[in-house]
Structure formats: structure tokens, C-alpha cells
Amino acid sequence: MDRVRTGLELLVSAPKAGRRRVGLVTNPTGVLPDLTAAAPALLAAGVPVTTVFGPEHGLRGTAQAGGGEGDTVDPVTGLPVLDTYQRTGGELDALVASSGVDALVFDVCDVGARFYTYVWTMYDLMGSAARLGLPFTVLDRPNPIGGAVAEGPVLDPAFASFVGRAPLPVRHGLTPGEIALSVNRSLGCELEVVPMEGWRREWHFDRTGLPWVMPSANMPTPDTALVYPGTGLLEGVNAAEGRGTTRPFELVGAPYADGRFAAALNDLGLPGVRFRDTWFTPTFGRHAGVVVRGAQLHVTDRAAFLPVLTGVSVLHVLRALYPDDFACEPFLDLLWGSASLREHLEAGRDPRGLCPPPGPPRGELLYD
Template identity: 35%
Template sequence: MKFLKNLNKLSGCKAAILTNQSAFGFRGKYHYQTYSEIFDLKTIFLPEHGLFAELQDQVSGDELKYLFGNMQIVNLYGKEESSLVPPKESLSNVDVIIIDIKDVGSRYYTFLTTAYYILCEVSRLKQKTGKAPLFLVIDSPNPIGKKIEGTPLQKEFESFVGVTSVLHRHGLTPGGLLSYYNETFQLKVDVIVVPVGVIHPKSVSSFEWVPPSPNIPTQNTCLVYPGMCLLEGTNLSEGRGTTKPFETFGAPYLVGKAKEELDRRLSSHQSGNFILRNLRFLPTFHKYVGSICEGYQLMVLKPKQFHSLYFILYFLKQVAELFPKDFDYLKGVYEFRSDRPAIELLAGDSTLLDYLYGKVTDSDLEIYLQESESLWTRAIKPFRY
């Protein structure tokens, strides 16, 4: 990978940037403000949720307005799937495309998929014209570190919430993951990474945490998200509409003797890495708004040992067995796809889906996860730094 430690070497270049409020803190400013002092900043690309994380998930940003003088605002999360790809003219009149946006360490999180789509368009532009802007990634720490979880996304499940071959919890920084895409898919773009520590600090304390989107309020949320995001494909609440989304989860139907048996099974599965606190909650929006839900708060005790994905796969399998008349996987449009249910796009792997449907044992799942994680560890070695 190529590195750049002094942005002033590109001073005066015409630039476009993918960013949001998560890129904050250098010189006490939002980073797009700082870059305006170095570059001739022409365009801001808006990811899902908007520049200041104003919008909830799967809400179009077409109506968002910002006052930035002559600067162009290009929304890359509109009402149609075509909006996810940047217009060719937004790429052809700049020298540098800056990617400065924080990831949460999970492949479902859409910011780096948006960056990947931009990268692919830059690649097409280069193949067609022989020229393309420099792709400059301002690297930031992975908030959940280098630990990995999961299996590679299979091609038939690729979507905006999953790029082929990437694990559920990938263990890379934005610079590492985008460099992986560039090399693995032979995009042949000039990708330059500004190392962590030049703009973003090498680590971020909880006191400095800026929520990158509305339902990632804390770093702890990032820790459980690689597994808990699968709840989006079910009729269980993932805690949206509470103060601890993805850490709080449940449904009104988790009651009675079946709930007692679920508690027993989950208790025997904890192994000291986490605690499940029984609770009741009232979502203020999203699933079950205004209805009391019975459920849990997931409290992680040993982050290095806790495997969020394995936990939620086990949990969903138990709920499906114990509440067959109530539990269901959602159907309909999810992140612009209607040809597959959301759980398939999120799980992204036929073996994991077979496990959820009772066709794979717990022990076989564990072996499969371990083998997949070992292969991914070797594959990404060149992109870890």
C-alpha cells in the first residue's frame, strides 16, 4: 500500500470528499472544514444518514439541504438503488477523492460500501479514459480492533450491506479494507492511505466518541453490532427507539414458559464472556413502537473472547424453536433488494442459513466459523498495519 503523511503535498488540488460528522476533531473542526484550507474542495458526497447523522436507517437523503457556498452536494443514498453510485461528472472534474469517514468494523455498515462503489466508478473511469483522480483514504482506527468474526459473503448475497468475500467482522481499518478491495478485485486505482495518527488519533476514548449514525451511540454498540445486526432481518426488535440499540433487544411475544426455557438455554451458553439482563422496554419508533417488549440487555464482559455473531446465530435458532408461531424472518424490500429476504443478505452464507433452519449442528457451525476466520486472517495480512 502507498502512504502519504503530509497532505500539503496535494495543496491546491481539486477535490471531492465522502465524509460525515464522524470525521471530527483535527484542529477542533469537522475535517471537511480543514480540507477546505488545503484543497480546492468542489464536492461533498453524502452517505446514508446524512452529513450529521440526521436520518434513520433506509431513509433517503434527497431532501437534505446544506449551505456550503458553491460546493456541490451529491447524495449517495437516495430513493433509488441507482443513487448509490456517484454520477460520472462528479468524479471527472477533480484531482483527488478523499474518503474520511469512520467505520464500525462490520461489513453491513454502509459507509465503506459507499466508498467501495466510488472506488469502482473511479476504476471504470480509469479504464475508459486512462486517467482518474487519486483515491485518498484518511485512515481511522477500527473501534473494535483486529479481532474477526464470521464467514465470507457469498456472491449471490452481495448487496449494499455486504461486499463479496468480506467477513461479518473484518478486523481492518478503512484504509486496509479499501486497499483490500482495490487489490483483490484488481481495480487498479491509485489508492493512497494517510496513516492513523496523522489526522485521526490512533485510538479514540469513549469521551471523544462521535456517533457515526443514529443507532451507533457508543463504542460498545460497535462491539455487539457484528451479530446483532442480523435482528434487522427478523420480527425481533433490535432496540431501535431505545437509548441502547443493538444492546437492547426483544419482542412482545417473548413470554411464558417458552421464555423461561429460552432464559435457561441462553444462561448455559454464556460462558462468562457476557451477561444477559432481563428487561422490558418500550420502543419510541421502529418495530413495536408504543408496545412493551420483553427481552434483554447484552452486557459484554470479555470483549476479546465474546463472539457476537455466534451468539446471535445461537439465539435466533433457539427463538425459532421455542416460538414457532410468533417468530418470523421479514420479507419485503431491504436496502433496495426485494429478491431475497433481509436475513439472507445479512447472513450472506448458505451454511449459516442452514444452521438457522436447523440443518447444521452447533459444533459444525463452530468449526466452520473457525476455518473461515483462519482463512480470512491470512488473506488480509498484507492490509493490516
């Protein structure tokens, strides 16, 4: 099997001189192929990392969604770790300035969905770098669900938030480095991307030859990442997205669902997926401790599978079968990037037409 060489591996093999104090933005996914973490790997290569910055879930990945680990010290390197979560604008600028770093380096794996927050931490820190006059380097990593297809609507800027700062589709098909190059047109920081070697756009993560490290507490496998751009939308309605189970985002349902749910989803004939009627009890999160009837997604053909269309179809079936119980929440607008999905569901209209046909990703593409 061919193996991808990440930006981190390439930088470690040929470190650049001249930077005095480097701030490293990373989490458990920032590793070499031998699983050496980014901070000790860069220090061993002579890169003068002096501060580590943690995104949502933290440097160690211990925090659940919507949380960070706070400011602490990395027990491996002894470096200070500063928590960037929920810090933006002037507050984030002050945090970076207080660290005394001369440059920022970003090494975090994304999962290919616009509402996953790591690339927006990157975006916010690029803004800080521009305002503070610091160079910003992205050590690129694969998009684990492939980079050949983009799917779903582009974000309406009126709905920009930490689950989407810039106009990308829901499944964007880009790498972190490509997103950085695309958004830097408006940010204007001194940006460098260290591209990968050997990655092909059509590859899913199992083709990369790299070790999978959980990007966050509820993203245990590449299978989770594949369905997440669709079933992650359930976080904006009163249904269960599978958090608190061993198959988050692959198990979906609601306490008010019944055996018609999985059958109706299968009747839609969605490409590349089948649904199995099942029950589950989340141990935390929404509907914790409650028996939920629902369905497990079984992806049968990942090349044909359309996660965004599938997720919208799940919401459509929940609304159609259980109109008196199903309810949308304001967060759905931020996940979708506009009010259109919520408005269709609340009006009882079929929202599947809101999904444009899938196509190639758009932006500053680095790879064939």
C-alpha cells in the same frame, strides 16, 4: 495515554499540492481530535475541496437506516453536498462526473461489521473513480472494535449487496484503508491510503485517545459497535434489535418472548457476556409502541466476547423457544452473506456450527 493520529490529521498537517478540485466523502465521524470537521479542516489546510459527498444517513447523520439526506448545501463551508445513497454504477459515475471533481477523498469511520454500509459506499465510489480515471484517497481511521480478530463466515459473492459487496467475514477486523487496498485488486482505481500513526490492532476505541462521534443514528457508543456484528443480524428476523431505544443492539427481544429467553441465553455460557431479563418499548422501527420482553447484553470481557457467535445464539434461542412465532426474512441472507443461517433456523437446526473459529483478519494489513 497514547493517541492515534488519523489519516485526516496527517493530511492536514502536510497537505499535498497539485489537486485542483477535490470531492470529499465524509459524515459526522470525519473530524480532527479537536472536533473540527473534515471539510473546513481540509480547506483551512489549503486542500481545494469543491464538493462533499454524503453516504447513508447523510453528511449530518440525520437520516435513519435506509435513508439519505438528499442533495443540499453545507451551511458551514457553503459547498454543495451530493447524496450518494442508493446510487451505484452509471448513476453514481454521472453524479461524480457532474460535480467536476478531479479526485476523491474518503474520511468516514467504520464500525467493524461487514453489513455496515460506509465501506461499500467507499467501494462503489472507488469503482466510479476507476471508470472516470480519478485518483482515490482513503484517510484511515481505527476499527473501533479492534483489528486483532475476524469472526463469522466470508460473504458468498452470489449474495453481494449494499450490506456486503466483497468476500469479507461478518466481523472483518480491518480498517477502511485496509479494506480499500484489499478490494482494489478487482476495482483497479488509482488508490492511495494515508495510514494512521500509533494504532495497534488489539486496541478498542477507548485506547485511541480520539473523540467518539456517533457514526449513525443508532450507533451511539463504542459499546453498541462491539455487539453490532452479532445483534445486527436481528434485522433479518421478526424480532426487536433495540432500535428506538437508548441501547440499540444491546437490547434484543420480541413481543412473543418471555422470561425463558434471557435464562436460556445465560445457560449457553457464551464467552464474555451475560444477559439480563428486561422489557422495553421501541419508540420507532420494528415493534414501535409495543412492549417487548427480551434481554440486555452485558459484555463482561470484551477480549473473550464473540459478537457473531452471540448474535447467532440469540436467533437460535428465539427459534428454539418460540417456533410458532419466530420467522426469518429474506434480508437475513444478505446480512449473513449466504442462505445457510436462514435455512438452519427454518429447519430447526442449531446454526451455531456455522460460525467458524475466530482468527486473525485477512487482507492487505497496514498495522501490526
